[in-house]
Amino acid sequence: MNKVNCKIINKSNNPLPNYQSEGAAAVDLTAFLKEDIILKPLERSLVPTGIQIALPKGYEAQVRPRSGLALKKGISVLNSPGTIDSDYRGDIGVILINLSNEDFIIHNGDRIAQLIVTSYSQISWVEQEKLDVTGRGKGGFGSTGVKL
DSSP: OOOOOOEEEEOSSSOOOOOSSTTOSSEEEEOOOSSOEEEOTTOEEEEEOOEEEEOOTTEEEEEEOOHHHHHHHOEEETTSSEEEOTTOOSOOEEEEEEOSSSOEEEOTTOEEEEEEEEEOOOOOOOOOSSOOOOSSTTOOSSOTTOOO
């Protein structure tokens, strides 16, 4: 397994984000709040975590919903996945949305999202007049596997 060193500042009173199991791909992010946030149905809020990170070049962090919150409470990350670039040094905030019909209360220390770190490649564009032909062609938005 590839491990990446990542510098972190924790301004919260919560433990550092950690893996909940040996095979976990993501760490849990927790809310850093002075007072509870009440998310009403269809309301969204930027929830602070109190952490800042410095990822190595060539890596990004993605903020994703927690499956239990999504299934049981209808809470999701609005811009999922949220991307944290390797040159960002600000506080990590999570945009949560309440897709349920009931109020949802966020408390300090609640696990609100997941953070996964992954490598990426940057693109060098090579302009062309034509692209190679494939079996799929220009079909999109539900066209794969459909016979015309």
